[in-house]
Amino acid sequence: MTETTSPDLTARARLRMAALHLFAERGFEATSTRAIAAEAGVSHALLRHHFGSKDGLRRAVDEEVLDTFDRILADLDAPAGGESLMATFGTVTARLFGADEVRRSYLRRALLEGSAASGDLFTRLLDGARARLDQLGVDGGPESEPERESDRLWAPYQVLFLILGPMLLEPVMRHTLDDPVFAPDVLRDRSAANQRLLARGLIGARSGRDR
Template sequence: MNSQQAWGADMAADASEGMVRIRDAAIELFGERGVAGTSLKSIAEHAGVSQGLVIHHFGSKAGLHRACDEHVVALIRVGKEQVVAKGPGMNPLSGLNLFEEGRPLLRYLVRTLSEGGEHIDRLVDDMVADAEAYMAEGERMGSIRPSATPRERVVVLVLWSLGALVLHEQLNRLLDVDFLSPSNDPRDIAPYFGPALELFSHGLLTEGAYSELAAVFAAPTDEQEPS
């Protein structure tokens, strides 16, 4: 590598580092104050860069917001894939540990989902697509049961999870679980994850009750005309 190539590589590395600092600062402040309540100036100050550099890299606050969405979705996907890849022998606390490491991401999701906006459709679509992939891998590894309606199941699970984030204040009121708490102990969220794991692993309905309800929603066969 000649001196000009080395200089170019250093410049690219500096630019990449600056973008990461800006993005991480935005995720933190968006999570604390909301997107509407966070200015580009405050993000630049938090990242230790100029506001002009934020504009240079991301174009606008909307562009920066999109970059934050993409990064958060990617981190959630990687975390889920790591848990699912362990198969039936996965550590039940590994999900909680990932949850704890991702508290800034959860704060960001809570704020951005609560504020809404056109970007939410893309955010949810990306999460559903990722969930389809790692749920299919979980089936292959033997840790997740197959489903007759795999995509619909994924959509329901993603929306349930995001709904719990949006209603985090009610979760805190009723179960004393605070998704936004700075607590370092992942077991603080056990009152939420315990029942969730019970539902996922043991189910809710008895076999007889499930069969009766499933029959109501089953699609009619060729021999059975809908009433």
């Protein structure tokens, strides 16, 4: 018995989980609804009853992934002790991706396929990051008003660059590292380096190292 056919899950949940696994493994276009139904251990007619179509099932998978992302962001508190907010975002959201290879693979495929659905998914992620920054009272700092407006525009993008970058680049990063990209020790070291680089600036950090 697989996770997707567990009797502890409803048929709807098994179908959504099966779709997540197969979309992550094969991609959306290469996955049929019949393959998803077979993976979930339910009839094809039941899939149609619950989701209507493969597009409807994809929307359900995206909603589940986005709900998880929003819950992780909701746990984020304002940084303390001189921590960088960006580094704090990276540390907290590592909980979502670090131990979940299937979600990483799904998001990587979904975001990189370049479809309208990809754009919708990224927009929802961006809206979530922007809303959490607003809730934390992040502003543009002491700069001029145009600079503050620019910071407000780009801050949620920077958050997603930090969060999604390692996930999107994982297939090639693994060739340059001795350990898996999302191994606990690698995550810890990367988060600490992000903290230092974002606090001091990349140029300042390199200058200090060269002294």
